[in-house]
Amino acid sequence: MKPPASPSLAFALLILGTTLGIAGTDLVLPAVPDLPATPGGSAAMAQLVLAAFVAGGCVGLILFGELGARIDQRGLLVSSLVAYALVSLGCALAPSLPSLIGLRFLHGLSGAAAAVFAPGMIRTMFDARGAVRALGLMGSVESLTPALAPVAGVWLLAFGWNSSFYVIAVLSLLVAGLIHLRRASLPAPPPTRGKGSYVRLLSNPVFLRYALSQACTLGGLLIFVFGAPAMMTKALGGSLDDFILMQVTGIAFFIVGSNIAGRLVDRFGPERMILFGSALSALGLVALLAYGLSGGSAPVMIAALFVPVNLGLGFRGPPGFFRAVLASGGDDARGAALVILFILGTTAIGTAIAAPYVTLGLAPLAAIAAAVSCLSVALLLAMQPPRT
Known part of the structure; x- marks a missing residue:
């Protein structure tokens, strides 16, 4: 298989995609206590905003794992990020807490693709030594997200409880556009179809x-x-x-x-x-x-x-x-x-x-x-x- 034109650029794009998926929880976290008073609902229902995202993510992992074995993962990654952005916008405009909870399930589902595709793409991009080092660097960046994203989320609260969703929407569209423009820099692992399950x-x-x-x-x-x-x-x-x-x-x-x-x-x-x-x-x-x-x-x-x-x-x-x-x-x-x-x-x-x-x-x-x-x-x- 021909290696990607720019492994460094491809790797950076994969990090951005996976980090945005993690930020779907951590950037939104500071807004949860205010949700009962703003869209309307109870404190217990507000916690479901987090739980629904995790549940959707679990379904998304299985779904994208299956789709990624059958369809070009690069196109799926772009499509998932666009969907993630659109659902983020829907969350920001949600008229009630129950509707927000339902949208958050779709939010978690659509945001799971990068985490599924990144390890396999990294394995294709690098040799064994380079892949281990790349995964280590990716883990380092991802570990900072739970520490730094809530701080940014607190700052964004000054602009409203839904401001974090707008930010995720904009960033997701930006990363989707970059991946689409630089598609050739990402590897295309061959589909396994009936070879695996x-x-x-x-x-x-x-x-x-x-x-x-x-x-x-x-x-x-x-x-x-x-x-x-x-x-x-x-x-x-x-x-x-x-x-x-x-x-x-x-x-x-x-x-x-x-x-x-x-x-x-x-x-x-x-x-x-x-x-x-x-x-x-x-x-x-x-x-x-x-x-x-x-x-x-x-x-x-x-x-x-x-x-x-x-x-x-x-x-x-x-x-x-x-x-x-x-x-x-x-x-x-x-x-x-x-x-x-x-x-x-x-x-x-x-x-x-x-x-x-x-x-x-x-x-x-x-x-x-x-x-x-x-x-x-x-x-x-x-x-x-x-x-x-």
Whole structure:
């Protein structure tokens, strides 16, 4: 296959597309508390604005994974971004909260394409070493979105609750136009059609080894992050500044880990780094559990113990995702869709289990997150890696 004319430009466009999909939650997040008073509705209904987006995203992952195996992914990516922009505009003009919730389901669905297509395109654009490094850089940029987008969302509130939707609409159309104009710079992975299926991937032990372990490592981290604000403010008597300290520190070390993962893989091999990163992340959560059981509650100590959780994910994330896509046997779109779906499902189930216990202290939340993360290590050890 002929390589794309400009891998750097193509890679930048893919980052922009995936970041916009993430921003659909984080940029809108600050507006949620004001929604009951503005479009009309209850506080509980306002939370469904977030839930509907996630639910739509899950459906979108499966849909675009299937479409991407049959149709030119470049055209699908442009079409999905245009649809994402139009639905964003519809959200901004929604006359009521129930209508906004319905539109947010379509919002999440239409915004899922870039996350599905990007890993396979990156695998086509670069060799194995370059793909791991590219995925690490993409993960670094994406990790900044949950930290920076809410800050921008707060600023946009000065222009109205719907201003973030207008911004997403404009940016999505801009990125769609750039991708359309520079279509030749993006690779066109060959369609798999009847050569692959979700059933085949779900019965592939090598793919499941990488996909499920990836989901458990990232899921364990996210379960802890999602429960940390309530745990720190209600159970430990702290403030959101304590959570921000933990998040900023963790993200910084994740960026470091993900950007040196490629060099470490070159030296030690992908299997060792995937197992080491998974174990390091799990040990960090076990350490947080031990600290909580001992009665510890210092925010600085929690932030310090959270460092290996993020660093471990940084080490294993890029090679782990790459190996999962590689194990899909050319069925990249469906493979990437399932990996992300596993991550969302693991996080959602773990967060639901942890929800009743987040106000009881550090130990219960850390115990649930650690159990999920340790499962990643168990899967890697129990399921043999492929022979290379």
